[in-house]
Amino acid sequence: MLRDITIGQHFPGNSLLHRMDPRVKLVLTVAYIVMLFVGSNPAGLAISIVFLTALYLTAKIPLKMVARSVKPILPIILFTAVLNLFFMTGTSEPLLAWWIFKIYREGVYYAIVMAVRIICLIAGTSLLTYTTSPIVLTDAIEQLLKPLARLHLPVHELAMMMTIALRFIPTLIEETDKIMNAQKARGAQLDSGKLSQRVRALIPVLIPLFISAFRRADELAMAMECRCYHGGEGRTRLKQLRLHASDIVLAAAAALVFAAIGMSNLFFERIG
């Protein structure tokens, strides 16, 4: 049952986007988020949507994946939309007036733009995790944050923690499964009863899991020491991230699109 959980949302493939340098992807994603806020108007959003659709098609990721990633935050989208709908006051006559609620044209306009903006935000950031495996992403984060190590930020340590966490998630899931089965064999009722009972039933699962995790950590630390681990200092990497010509072309194309999104502000009023 627990084995079915997928870690991250990686969608393996071999498209142009999959092969792109993860550092460039990460920077472009951040830039994209910024541009969504800068060019927050119908034209800007239209360009974003076209751009994203083109990228999804290049990455050969089915568009229904967007629906799947948007689904969990649907309540937030609806909430903001509703707020905008009712609290935006306009200068013209209200479209609808009922009791204390008045809906203006501006309200509808704002609600739609905001909702589309959030969906674009989610779809854009999901594209990064769809096309980049968590390990590669960790590498990219480590490399990009490297300059901050000079400010004594533990960049390497954070990246190492991420890697170990990713490495041990499947192992610990397997172990949880085993412990749950062991407790069930002893008569534990893990999936029946009231919520409070079920939560209490989890304690005998969590305690052995924690103890075992600590034991594993101890052994892993020893194994790492045996292999001469001594922090990030003087460390080299097997996989070197290299910029390819295609990365630069894609980055330049993205920059042009971002410029277009920015320009759209000249023609439309910025919202939000």
Place this chain on the structure above:
Amino acid sequence: MKEMLKADQITFRYAETGRPAVDGLSLTVRRGEYVAVLGANGCGKSTLAKHFNAILLPETGTVTVEGMSTADEDRLFDIRQKVGMVFQNPDNQIVATVVEEDVAFALENLGVPPDEMRRRVDEAMRMAGVYNYREKAPHKLSGGQKQRVAIAGVVAMRPDCLVLDEATAMLDPIGREKVMRTVHRLNREYGITVVQITHYMEEAAAADRVVVMSEGKIALEGTPTEVFRQVDRLRALRLDVPQAAELCHALTQAGCPMPDGVIDVEGCAAALYRLLTGRDAPDAENAKEVAACPQP
């Protein structure tokens, strides 16, 4: 032959117990040798293993690796690079999420340049027979495969000595067999010294030398034949003997004229063949055939 590891009168006790886990033990391992260390649970064999690459430092006495004292902190990484350790649980010694990156872990720590690292990682993966899984995630491999990945990760450092701390204890028979074959090949073909802590008698029987520990001391030492001949002594130390040796011992005690010092299945089969048919087993091939006969 030059000495690889040398423990001289070492004593070590864990803070919690107070009783010495290793008690005035001396042991020398020569270069290229294959030494198996046996002993009942809690006899100090794992503690001894951890002294060989400065995970633990002896309370009294010294441990030297090719003449370098493990107490010398400046040589710590030299020592750990020379003496590679493989532990019992394969899951808890794999750091990276991809096999080849895990094999590269030690080299990354040592600051080996990427080009050379690529070569050494490929070489180590071929030596340990895991090259075919190089891009897989460790949790998708079987126990034996994972343990060979761990061995590759250590071999990539080009160690002179491999210390296996019950490295086969958690594996199924097939995985164990494959790991053992890998280790023996590393010993024979690449001259890597092996110190194997184990409680499988069959594994110890294949070593050059067997050291039996009891209560932090060496109780018995010698070639496998010399050690496993002493069936009663081993029993007193709460240890088994290889099944073949046990059978021969029982037959001898029952009055059958079995030759002395038979410890493996092939030898036992040949001896039985001689005993039952009155002539020599024609060749090794045949002996194997006899050994493969279904047992009642």
